[in-house]
Amino acid sequence: MAAITRWLRALGFRSREERERLDLATRYEHYWYNAQKKIDLTKVDGFGRLARRVRDQRRTYLHVDRLYTLWQGVASLPPSSKAVVEIGVYRGGSVRFLGEALRLHGREIPMYACDTFDGHTVVDAAADTRHAVGKQFTGASVEKVRGYLADLPLVEVVPGDIQLTAPTLDVQDGYGLVHIDVDVYPITRFCLEHFAPKLVAGGTIVVDDYGFKTCPGAKQAVDEFAAAHPEFRRWHLLTGQALLVRLSP
Ligand SMILES: C[S@@+](CC[C@H](N)C(=O)[O-])C[C@H]1O[C@@H](n2cnc3c(N)ncnc32)[C@H](O)[C@@H]1O
Incomplete structure (x- = not known):
């Protein structure tokens, strides 16, 4: 044959x-x-080995290219950064990557890992046509994710709708890096409006799926936010992520 x-x-x-x-x-x-x-990203010192290990654990949808953006976000955290937050954790792979990257860079600051662990709470009928409440990401388990991340003491797993949990986080100001990976318009928009004013100057917001045809709601939220906030510079990366860099306090 x-x-x-x-x-x-x-x-x-x-x-x-x-x-x-x-x-x-x-x-x-x-x-x-x-x-x-x-350059072969999988050979980049520190990054390559971590990215390969996290990929092998099959707990993240992010491939090496998008993980490398997060790596750079950690590497360029402004010195005054007090915390990092990810909204959209699912099975925890991207949190593990960020938590270990923080450790490798000697940045021992808290990281919040926020998710409903039960999928979407709300979608926009016009913008998020592929997504629905109760349809995607309903199979995650907060206990399993907590177990998977147990060796990262600075990571706090925060279950629940981010619209309710965001105001309860201990750190309410001075974020250095915000990773938004929720796929849909209303929650991407909420996270941008909530966390952007709490970002230190020079800090970054990475929005996943910005350049993906599968998540037009993420792009709409970022574009509307960027148009209204000249204190942020928006980049569309070829990884499909959007990068929003805070220029001024
Ligand atoms: C694409 S997944 C995250 C993928 C993950 N970052 C990875 O590396 O594979 C999107 C996540 O957003 C979460 N999510 C959606 N709406 C949310 C909300 N209102 N509050 C918190 N999490 C939400 C879903 O539960 C889902 O786990």
């Missing part, structure tokens, strides 16, 4: 899956063009 496959391939035959992959690679060449000339 393998010999026949090899022979067919030598004659130029491709399976449907291979043809689809080739088609995608050609259409989206701008995303990986010159990849062989770029």
Whole structure:
């Protein structure tokens, strides 16, 4: 069988899956063009090993490229930063990555890991057409996530709707890095409005899924926020994330 496959391939035959992959690679060449000339992120000191380990644990949807953005967010935390927060934890992989990155950078500050652990509480019917309350991310367990993160004492897992839990967090000012990964318009918008004024100058907000066709609500929330807040500079990264950097206090 393998010999026949090899022979067919030598004659130029491709399976449907291979043809689809080739088609995608050609259409989206701008995303990986010159990849062989770029540094291999999995070899970056400190980062590569951590990212590979967290990926292997299969508890995050974030691939190496998006984890590297978070790594840079930790590396460039302003000295006055008092805390880090992630909203949208699911199975905890991105929290573990951030918690260990903080430790590797010698930044022993609290990190809040906020999620309902039961999926969405609200979606916008017009912007979030793929998402629904009770449909996605309902299978997470706060006890399992707490167990998984138990060796990171500075990480506090905060279950519940972020609209209710955000005002209860111990640190209410001086965030250095905020990671928003909730996919939908109303909660992305809420998190931006709530946490942005509490960010130190030079701090960053990373919004996942900004450039993904699957989450137009995330983009709408960021664009509306950026238009109303000139004290933030917005970048659309090729990873699909948005980066909002606070320019002034
Ligand atoms: C895409 S997942 C997060 C993925 C995770 N960061 C990772 O690395 O795989 C989105 C999460 O947002 C959470 N979420 C949605 N609405 C929320 C709300 N109102 N309050 C807190 N969490 C919410 C969901 O429960 C879900 O776990």
